[in-house]
Structures are given as C-alpha cells and as structure tokens.
Amino acid sequence: MALREPDCLFCKIVAGEVPAEIVREGERTVAFRDINPQAPTHVLIIPKDHYRDAAAAGRAGRGVLDEIAVAAEEVAKAEGVAANGFRLVFNTGPGAGQTVFHVHGHLLGGRGLEWPPG
Amino acid sequence: MALREPDCLFCKIVAGEVPAEIVREGERTVAFRDINPQAPTHVLIIPKDHYRDAAAAGRAGRGVLDEIAVAAEEVAKAEGVAANGFRLVFNTGPGAGQTVFHVHGHLLGGRGLEWPPG
Numbered sequence: 583m584a585l586r587e588p589d590c591l592f593c594k595i596v597a598g599e600v601p602a603e604i605v606r607e608g609e610r611t612v613a614f615r616d617i618n619p620q621a622p623t624h625v626l627i628i629p630k631d632h633y634r635d636a637a638a639a640g641r642a643g644r645g646v647l648d649e650i651a652v653a654a655e656e657v658a659k660a661e662g663v664a665a666n667g668f669r670l671v672f673n674t675g676p677g678a679g680q681t682v683f684h685v686h687g688h689l690l691g692g693r694g695l696e697w698p699p700g
Numbered sequence: 701m702a703l704r705e706p707d708c709l710f711c712k713i714v715a716g717e718v719p720a721e722i723v724r725e726g727e728r729t730v731a732f733r734d735i736n737p738q739a740p741t742h743v744l745i746i747p748k749d750h751y752r753d754a755a756a757a758g759r760a761g762r763g764v765l766d767e768i769a770v771a772a773e774e775v776a777k778a779e780g781v782a783a784n785g786f787r788l789v790f791n792t793g794p795g796a797g798q799t800v801f802h803v804h805g806h807l808l809g810g811r812g813l814e815w816p817p818g
Contacts, residue, residue: 620815620816620817621816636769636772636773636788637769637770637772637773639766639769640765640766640767640768640769640770640773641766641770642766643763643766644763644766645761645762645763645766646766647758647765647766647768647769648757648758648759648760648761648762648763648764648765648766649758650758650765651754651755651757651758651765651790652755652758652759654754654755654792655754655755655758655792658792664792664793665793665795666793666795666796667791667792667793667794667795667796667797667798668792668793668796669789669790669791669792669796669797669817669818670754670789670790670792671787671788671789671790671817672769672787672788672789673785673787673813674773674776674782674785674786674787674788675782675783675784675785675786676785677784677785677812677813678784678785678786678787678809678813679785679787679813679815680785688817690816690817690818691796694795695791695795695796695797695818696818697738697797697818698738698739698808698818699738699787699789699806699808699817699818700787700808700813700814700815700816700817700818
C-alpha cells in the first residue's frame with residue numbers, strides 16, 4: 583500500500599481511481615503520458631508513494647529518484663527516443679510550473695530540445 | 701576517494717584540479733555555478749562519483765539522485781529562489797544538450813520559467 587494523500591490526483595492514478603495512459607509500472611513507480619504533451623514523447627514518472635516534490639522524495643532516503651531516473655531511461659528506450667537524447671525535468675513550486683504536488687519527473691524526447699529549458 | 705574517470709572535466713572539478721565557483725559541497729555531492737548561466741541562479745549539482753548520466757547513477761542504487769534533489773533545494777534556499785520555485789533538469793545524450801558525461805542536475809531559479817522546458 584502506497585503512502586497516500588487523500589485529495590492527490592496522482593495518488594488516485596496510482597490507485598486506479600483516475601484513468602491515465604500508463605506506459606510502464608514498476609514496483610515503486612508509475613509512468614503515464616502527460617495530458618498536455620510538449621514533445622512526441624512526454625511521460626510523467628512518479629513514485630507510488632506520495633511526496634510533495636523532488637526534495638521531499640530525496641529526503642526520504644529511499645532511492646525514489648534513482649528509480650525514477652532508471653524508469654525514465656527504460657521508457658525512453660521503449661519509445662525509441664533514448665538514442666537521440668531525452669530530458670528529465672522536476673519542477674518545484676508553482677513559480678516553476680508545478681501544478682500537482684506529488685513529485686513527478688517530466689520525460690521529454692522525440693524532438694530537438696532547446697536551451698534554456700524554459 | 702570518488703569513483704573517477706581520467707579525462708572527465710567534472711571529476712577534475714571534484715578533485716580541485718579545475719576551478720569552479722562552488723556554492724555547496726556535501727559528503728557525496730558538489731554544486732557549482734554554470735559557466736553559461738541561463739537564469740539568475742543556475743547551478744550544477746553533481747555526485748562526486750562519476751556516472752555517465754542520470755540513469756547510470758540511478759542504477760548504482762546508492763541514492764545519488766535523492767541527494768542531488770536535496771542539495772538542489774538547499775542551494776535554492778540559500779540563493780533565495782526556493783519560495784518562487786525552481787527547476788531541476790537532467791539531460792541525457794547529446795541530442796538533449798548533454799555536453800559533459802558526468803551526471804549533473806541543472807538547478808534554475810530566480811526568474812519565471814517557461815513551458816515547455818526547451
């Protein structure tokens with residue numbers, strides 16, 4: 583049973599209560615397509631456990647972000663975008679564009695990626 | 701002694717052989733300013749150990765990315781950009797803009813951050 587926050591949209595996706603186009607499910611992570619994709623591959627990778635943001639997940643000291651990075655590469659390979667490179671982005675706080683406060687890495691690939699990253 | 705790759709620029713920064721404007725050093729991570737900053741705060745956070753990219757660090761299963769996320773928040777707080785939000789970006793592969801093959805998280809903050817992230 584995952585650590586859960588009652589009103590969290592992503593916790594509901596983990597629990598199967600809200601639909602999402604899931605592309606990969608691991609023991610501790612779930613990956614699903616962003617509903618407003620910004621690249622041919624734009625997948626969100628989240629831990630099943632609820633942490634507000636990347637630092638909160640990191641402070642838990644359970645290797646959650648390590649697993650998200652591995653899952654991101656696996657999704658990128660499965661989508662055929664790994665060879666050309668991909669980006670993994672964590673937003674912290676509304677000013678950075680974080681809208682759901684359950685940590686999620688944005689995997690983007692399948693097109694040229696500009697710099698700066700927003 | 702950190703896991704080291706002989707010709708890696710960032711390993712040389714870790715070893716103090718190449719100068720960098722270091723803003724935070726932890727037991728396993730170092731944070732220093734990007735030489736081509738894209739935001740008022742643009743800091744690179746790296747593990748002292750050499751891993752080619754985020755997935756390689758993740759596969760090591762040592763919590764390296766967890767520590768990078770925690771360090772990123774600490775740097776963001778120290779720079780006064782945490783409250784307004786910040787972004788942490790990992791590029792994997794030349795097509796995503798990765799130019800140094802020692803995993804590094806780009807912390808960006810201190811200005812509005814657009815979407816998409818590049």
